[in-house]
Amino acid sequence: MNAKLLCSVLLATLAASPALAAPTVTRLTPPSERFASGRADPVIARFLPGQRFDLQATVQPDAGQAITAARFSIDGKPVAATVALRACASGCVKGLPAQAAIATVRAVSVEAAGRHEFSVEATQADGQKVVATGNFEVVPFAAALGPKVRNIIILLGDGMGASQRTAARIVHGYAQGKALQPLAMDSFTATGLVKTASLNSIVTDSSPGMTAYVSGNKNNNNEEGVFPDDTLDAFDNPRVEYLSEYLHRTQGKQLGIVTTADVFDATPAGNAVHTSNRGAGTGIVDQFFDDRSRTGLTVLMGGGRKWFLPAGTPGSARTETNDYAFSASDPHTAEIVKRWGAAPGAMDKGRDLIAEFQSAGFGYAATKTDLDRADTAKPLLGLFAFSNMNVALDKINGRRGTDKNGLSGASVVEDFGLPDQPMLDEMAAKALAVLKRSPKGFVLMVEGASIDKQAHAMDTERWMLDTLEFDRAVRVAQDFAAEHGDTIVIVMADHECSGAALIGGATVTDKALAELAAKKGTANLRNGVVGVYEKAGFPRYRLAADGYPETTDIDYRLLVGYGANADRYEDWRTKKTPQRDGQQPFASVAPLKWYPANAQERDDALGEYLVTGQVPGEQAVHTATDVPLSAYGPGALAFTGVMDNTDVFFKLAQAAVKGVVAPADTSGSHKPPKPKR
Numbered sequence: 001m002n003a004k005l006l007c008s009v010l011l012a013t014l015a016a017s018p019a020l021a022a023p024t025v026t027r028l029t030p031p032s033e034r035f036a037s038g039r040a041d042p043v044i045a046r047f048l049p050g051q052r053f054d055l056q057a058t059v060q061p062d063a064g065q066a067i068t069a070a071r072f073s074i075d076g077k078p079v080a081a082t083v084a085l086r087a088c089a090s091g092c093v094k095g096l097p098a099q100a101a102i103a104t105v106r107a108v109s110v111e112a113a114g115r116h117e118f119s120v121e122a123t124q125a126d127g128q129k130v131v132a133t134g135n136f137e138v139v140p141f142a143a144a145l146g147p148k149v150r151n152i153i154i155l156l157g158d159g160m161g162a163s164q165r166t167a168a169r170i171v172h173g174y175a176q177g178k179a180l181q182p183l184a185m186d187s188f189t190a191t192g193l194v195k196t197a198s199l200n201s202i203v204t205d206s207s208p209g210m211t212a213y214v215s216g217n218k219n220n221n222n223e224e225g226v227f228p229d230d231t232l233d234a235f236d237n238p239r240v241e242y243l244s245e246y247l248h249r250t251q252g253k254q255l256g257i258v259t260t261a262d263v264f265d266a267t268p269a270g271n272a273v274h275t276s277n278r279g280a281g282t283g284i285v286d287q288f289f290d291d292r293s294r295t296g297l298t299v300l301m302g303g304g305r306k307w308f309l310p311a312g313t314p315g316s317a318r319t320e321t322n323d324y325a326f327s328a329s330d331p332h333t334a335e336i337v338k339r340w341g342a343a344p345g346a347m348d349k350g351r352d353l354i355a356e357f358q359s360a361g362f363g364y365a366a367t368k369t370d371l372d373r374a375d376t377a378k379p380l381l382g383l384f385a386f387s388n389m390n391v392a393l394d395k396i397n398g399r400r401g402t403d404k405n406g407l408s409g410a411s412v413v414e415d416f417g418l419p420d421q422p423m424l425d426e427m428a429a430k431a432l433a434v435l436k437r438s439p440k441g442f443v444l445m446v447e448g449a450s451i452d453k454q455a456h457a458m459d460t461e462r463w464m465l466d467t468l469e470f471d472r473a474v475r476v477a478q479d480f481a482a483e484h485g486d487t488i489v490i491v492m493a494d495h496e497c498s499g500a501a502l503i504g505g506a507t508v509t510d511k512a513l514a515e516l517a518a519k520k521g522t523a524n525l526r527n528g529v530v531g532v533y534e535k536a537g538f539p540r541y542r543l544a545a546d547g548y549p550e551t552t553d554i555d556y557r558l559l560v561g562y563g564a565n566a567d568r569y570e571d572w573r574t575k576k577t578p579q580r581d582g583q584q585p586f587a588s589v590a591p592l593k594w595y596p597a598n599a600q601e602r603d604d605a606l607g608e609y610l611v612t613g614q615v616p617g618e619q620a621v622h623t624a625t626d627v628p629l630s631a632y633g634p635g636a637l638a639f640t641g642v643m644d645n646t647d648v649f650f651k652l653a654q655a656a657v658k659g660v661v662a663p664a665d666t667s668g669s670h671k672p673p674k675p676k677r
Contacts, residue, residue, distance in 0.1 A: 023067060023124045025132035026100075027058040029227045029238045031199060031218070032134030034117075044199075045136040046216055046646065048653050049113060051246055052340070053217075054238030055079065055105040057120040057132065058230045060097065065124040070103035074110060074118045081105045081339070084331035091232040102230060104238065104332060107339035113140030139216075139650050144659025149634055150441035150486035152243075152652055153477045154213065155185075157470045158206060158267055159452025159463075159497030161627050163560075167460075167502055168467035170558055171549060174538040184475035185491045188630035190662075192640045194648070195626055196495045199228070202624040206452070207278045209494025209645070210270030214243040214445075216649035224266065225274040234277035235287075235324035236333050239340065243649060244272055244443050247656055248296035252440035256299035256431045258473075260424055260466070261449030262387045262583060263288070263304040267494065271445050272297060274342075280322035281307045282349065287324070289353060289360075290343030298438065299431045302449075303385035305366070306585050308357075311349040315386045315585045318349040357381045367420040376433040384421045387583040391450045391462045392469035394578065395421055396548045405576050408591040412577055415591045416584070424448060425472035432480050441486075441656075446473050454578070455498040456619040458599050460560045461552040461574040463500075468548060481633040488655055490639060490648070492629035498620035499563025504536035506572060509555040517571040525571055525609035530559055565620045566613040569603035577602075635660030 028035040030045030030053060047053055055072045066087070072079045083105055089098040103120060110116060119133040157164065165183065173180035198208035199218035208219035217240050220228045226237035247253040259268045264281040272295040273287045285307040288300060309316035324345040326333035336342050358364055358381075365371040365382040374380055390398075390413050397403040398413035406415035413419045422430075428446050435442040448470030454463035474491055481487040506513060506529050516524040531537065539558040541549040552574045559572055579602055580587055580595035587593065596602035598618040615621050629648070631639035635655040639648070654661055 022128050023059050023061045023065070023122055023130040025057050025059050025120060025122065025130055027056070027230060028120060028132050028134045029054065029056040029229065030134065030136050030240075031227060032136065035132055035134040040135065043115065043135060043137045044218065046139050046650070047110065047136065047240075048216065048246065048650070049111045049138055049141065050109050050250070051216070052107045052109045052239075052241040054227070054240070055108055055118065055120070056227070056229060056238040057103045057122065058096070058100060059103060059120075059122040059130065060100045061124040062126075062128065065126055066099050067101035067103070067122055068125050070101070070120055070122040072103075072105050072118065072120050074108075075116055079105050079108060081108065082331065082335060084335050086231070086330070086332040088230070093230045093232065096230055102332070104335065106239075106335040110138050113138050141654055141658040142661050144661060146634060146660040147486070148657070148659045149488045149655040151435075151484065151488070152443045152656060153481065153487060153489040154443070154445045155470070155474050155477055155489065155491045156210065156267055156445065157448045157451050157467065157491070157493050158261075159455050159495060159622070160448070160467060160470070160493040161496030161500065161623075161625055163496075163500040163502055164451055164455070164463060164467050165628065167464050167500070167558060167560065168471060170502070170539060171464055171468060171541045172543070173541065183471045184478055185471055185630050187478070188489075188491065188632040189636040190640050191628055191630045193626045193642045194492060194629050195642065195644050197624065203622050204495050205622060206266035206494050207270055210267045211242075212645035213492070213648045214271055215240045216646050218646065220276075222278050223276045224270045224278055226276055228276065233333070234275050234280050234322070235283055235326075235345070236336065237274070237276045239274045239336070242271060242295070243652060244295045246653070247443060248294065251656070252296070253656075254296040254298040254435060254438040254440070254442040256435045256442060256444040257297070257301070258299065258424070258427045258431050258445070259302035259447040259449050260389045260391075260469075261302055261447065261453070262307075262385075263300055263302040263383070264307055265304075265388075265449065267447045267449065268302060268445070277322070280324070282318050282320070282322045283324040283345065285353060286345060286348075286351070287343070289356060290345065294341055298379045298442070299434050299444070301365075301380065301382035301384075301427045301431060303383065303387050303389045305383040306386045308353040308383060310352045317585055318351065320347045320349050323347050323349065354381070354383070368422040368426065369420055371422050371426065371430055374430060376430070377437065378434075380430070380434050382427065385416070385418050386585050388449065388453065388581055389421055390416055390418060391454060391578060392423065392465040392548065393462050393552070395423060396465070396546060399546070406591065407577060407594045417586075423472070424469050425476050428473040428476045432476070436484075446477065448473065452497045455500060456621075457579050458498065458562055458565055458568050458620050459575050459578065462578060465548060465552070472547060478632055486634065488631065488633040488635050488652070490629060490631045490652070492648070493627040495622045496625045496627055497622050498565060499614075499623045499625070501561045501563055502558065503561045504530055504532040504559050505539050506555075506557045506559055507531040507535055510553045510557070510573070513572060517573070520608040522609050529572060561611075562620050564614055564623050565611065566599065566615055566617050568599045568611050568613070570609050570611050571603075575602060635662050637662035
């Protein structure tokens with residue numbers, strides 16, 4: 001047989017033979033462009049020296065086979081830890097076969113700075129193997145130019161872009177082009193721009209928008225402190241260690257979380273909770289308490305009482321459908337308990353979490369009155385609403401007792417049954433009074449949550465006043481830092497919301513505006529009202545003694561449009577009530593059931609000036625626009641230029657662990673001027 005004929009026979013034989021079996025790695029964690037595309041750059045996952053994270057791989061075997069073993073290596077050396085194998089028969093995302101397997105190693109860390117290669121080698125039952133490779137970086141600490149920072153205060157205006165900040169400044173007042181009174185955040189030493197994309201979208205939601213700042217890594221939208229995986233369990237995803245966990249473990253720092261939202265919401269949870277479902281309220285608040293020894297949680301304040309009340313109690317929302325329990329018989333989750341030191345959890349919808357906080361030594365405040373008299377020598381839990389707290393405009397009107405804008409004839413806060421709620425600056429001040437006793441320092445996150453929520457609703461005056469409320473909390477933090485030279489304060493946003501645009505000012509008085517609204521139509525409410533360029537002038541809001549406008553329905557008012565809006569009707573005047581908040585447990589009961597369900601229902605009785613939306617649905621949406629960040633105190637000058645949101649984490653950790661690297665900053669040596677009234 002000649003060579004040509006022999007080759008033909010061999011090829012025919014191979015073609016008739018069954019293909020060699022070979023498993024496939026379809027997901028490798030931490031996320032890596034090396035694995036996804038074969039490119040070494042950019043490096044997606046970055047960690048501090050010693051920061052803990054999980055390794056994971058999803059492996060699909062050949063048909064009829066099963067994955068029997070897997071091992072992970074870093075820089076060619078096997079990772080000396082248990083590899084947990086879970087078959088997808090026990091629950092994976094749609095599309096994965098039951099015989100696929102997920103291999104996980106928990107709580108790995110690397111001290112050596114630089115780029116590292118990691119890999120997984122998986123073996124299926126017939127002995128065939130597959131290897132997949134990724135990379136990550138350990139970011140080195142730099143030589144310090146100054147002392148370590150003892151305390152970190154993070155102030156996050158949810159959804160607060162440059163337009164929201166500017167609008168609040170305009171409310172403070174302008175004269176011949178100069179601001180009468182800068183915002184507190186305007187007086188910070190350094191300002192930069194932050195890129196906000198999440199792991200899976202140019203448009204982030206609040207979960208990865210927050211966690212990037214305090215983990216140094218990108219998360220998927222709706223996920224907090226975890227990398228994406230292929231299981232259905234919302235609490236078993238591969239984890240990455242938060243700033244609070246890292247600094248509590250290595251330095252003993254305490255954690256404080258303050259928000260005007262429900263405390264289970266994305267931003268507060270994105271500082272201490274690990275889950276792929278930002279809506280899993282029962283498990284989220286349980287994790288706050290159960291893992292407080294890992295995070296150093298000492299202060300937790302906001303709304304969200306419904307998650308703390310035993311199921312069956314009026315107002316309770318506790319349910320087992322969004323709780324968690326790590327089974328000791330399942331290595332996939334048992335290793336979270338063993339390696340991370342996490343609590344095992346339990347399906348315990350009947351849990352009285354307020355009582356458990358109190359039994360653990362926490363004081364409890366349900367009202368501003370309670371908050372005022374709270375003992376600052378004890379850890380503190382404050383829950384001032386069943387879900388989200390009322391917004392600043394409605395809280396201020398309730399305190400003044402002059403505007404009965406609620407649909408029952410009482411004030412909005414009385415309609416909600418919550419007439420005694422604190423303002424954000426009052427919560428921040430009390431949190432600092434508690435945390436300043438921490439012997440090793442603290443990390444405090446303070447969120448102005450409804451800048452975002454009211455921008456979603458395209459409720460201009462409500463988000464403007466919430467931005468003012470937030471800035472008053474900024475002033476509290478700045479004053480603290482001015483008195484304590486070892487504290488850095490940063491102000492930023494997780495993203496911008498609504499594409500807010502300050503388009504100009506009304507060319508008419510408020511009385512004339514109301515008359516034009518009665519006449520209705522575009523000709524009256526747009527052509528006859530909107531002043532641009534020099535016709536915008538300088539809206540003149542008058543601030544009352546409490547620091548908020550006497551009224552937002554002023555003559556020649558500021559006019560705000562939206563670039564990421566749903567359909568709405570516009571008459572430019574302050575909405576009488578907020579929209580119905582479906583997260584409130586009593587939203588279906590009078591008088592809350594009478595509140596408008598969405599912007600069109602709220603506005604349909606207005607002047608028939610329809611503003612067609614850019615997006616479908618009933619709400620404005622987040623945008624991909626960069627957001628401003630301002631910093632004050634030691635190391636503030638490191639926060640300049642254009643940075644990724646994950647960069648902020650490494651700058652903060654540098655200041656806390658090794659010392660500041662920015663040039664000397666003397667701005668913290670004196671108190672900023674108090675605002676004029």
